[in-house]
Amino acid sequence: SPSTCITTFAILTSSNISKKFLNPIYIIKENAKLIEKGKYNKIKEVKTNTYELNELSLTIKELAIKLDEQESLRKRMSTDIAHELRTPIATIQSHIEAFMDGVWQPDVEKLGIVHGEITRLTNLIKELSDLSIIESDEIVLNKSLVHLSHLLEKTLLSFEPLFMNKGIHLYKKIQNDVQIIGDETLLQRVFINILTNAYKYTNDNGTIKVNLDNIDGHIRIIIEDSGIGIPQEDLKYIFERFYRSDLSRNRVTGGTGIGLTITKALVEAHNGQITIESQEGKGTKVIIELNEKFL
Numbered sequence: 001s002p003s004t005c006i007t008t009f010a011i012l013t014s015s016n017i018s019k020k021f022l023n024p025i026y027i028i029k030e031n032a033k034l035i036e037k038g039k040y041n042k043i044k045e046v047k048t049n050t051y052e053l054n055e056l057s058l059t060i061k062e063l064a065i066k067l068d069e070q071e072s073l074r075k076r077m078s079t080d081i082a083h084e085l086r087t088p089i090a091t092i093q094s095h096i097e098a099f100m101d102g103v104w105q106p107d108v109e110k111l112g113i114v115h116g117e118i119t120r121l122t123n124l125i126k127e128l129s130d131l132s133i134i135e136s137d138e139i140v141l142n143k144s145l146v147h148l149s150h151l152l153e154k155t156l157l158s159f160e161p162l163f164m165n166k167g168i169h170l171y172k173k174i175q176n177d178v179q180i181i182g183d184e185t186l187l188q189r190v191f192i193n194i195l196t197n198a199y200k201y202t203n204d205n206g207t208i209k210v211n212l213d214n215i216d217g218h219i220r221i222i223i224e225d226s227g228i229g230i231p232q233e234d235l236k237y238i239f240e241r242f243y244r245s246d247l248s249r250n251r252v253t254g255g256t257g258i259g260l261t262i263t264k265a266l267v268e269a270h271n272g273q274i275t276i277e278s279q280e281g282k283g284t285k286v287i288i289e290l291n292e293k294f295l
């Protein structure tokens with residue numbers, strides 16, 4: 001009868017419509033399940049003309065990509081930490097065993113090596129804990145009016161013996177009376193980290209130039225060295241934790257690749273910006289821009 005026909009038609013269409021509408025929802029649900037199981041690359045494509053469903057599926061896909069990236073970063077981080085810890089501990093262990101077996105006399109030189117490795121471990125642990133503070137919460141700034149020119153001069157003064165030992169020439173052009181509201185200790189950490197790098201990666205008798213000026217409230221600090229430089233392909237990773245260019249890995253400077261990660265976070269906590277320009281074999285230029293009235 002016509003009425004049965006209509007009913008059947010209605011049921012068929014509505015089930016078709018609901019199928020068309022529900023299918024993508026099922027797939028989205030499955031995708032969410034896949035994320036829960038950590039199978040980020042098994043995410044299925046969702047085909048739908050419904051705008052909201054399309055948005056939802058895209059958001060879930062982005063979530064999967066983000067989580068996947070974070071997981072590989074985390075894995076790399078544990079491998080890197082394990083590696084960084086293993087080397088100094090192995091050195092300490094072999095030295096102590098040699099002392100105990102009487103193979104070696106614990107003379108100043110050998111004890112110096114052990115001491116150096118322990119210092120390296122201590123630094124690593126300190127940097128790791130700084131990193132976790134920076135990555136867990138917002139950085140808490142202990143704000144006050146900071147005399148940036150004095151702070152920079154004072155920090156440079158503490159580096160002078162190091163520079164002198166390496167025959168590094170320091171050229172500075174520091175505008176007087178540059179001030180900013182910020183965290184003095186953390187701003188000094190920024191200076192120390194960058195100057196330490198400039199010192200480490202500059203060869204004997206090289207030069208380091210330090211500039212500070214304030215132009216219409218726009219504060220700029222430039223620390224430029226004539227050191228080994230950073231290869232072009234490494235530049236974009238330089239702020240990532242544990243990243244060290246091969247050039248610096250080959251050196252015995254014993255860095256951890258955490259310093260710049262922390263430095264960037266500290267500059268950004270002051271609403272500032274840090275950029276690095278570099279040329280392999282020529283040198284590196286670190287530029288920090290801050291705003292006099294950021295707070």
Ligand code: ADP
Pocket residue numbers: 197198201225227228229230238243244245246247248249254255256257258259260261283284
């Ligand atoms: P590290 O403890 O290894 O110095 P950083 O995070 O401070 O860690 O720096 C990361 C990497 O960036 C360094 O290992 C080095 O490869 C490169 N780098 C940083 N500053 C300089 C510089 N002034 N000259 C050359 N390379 C640098």
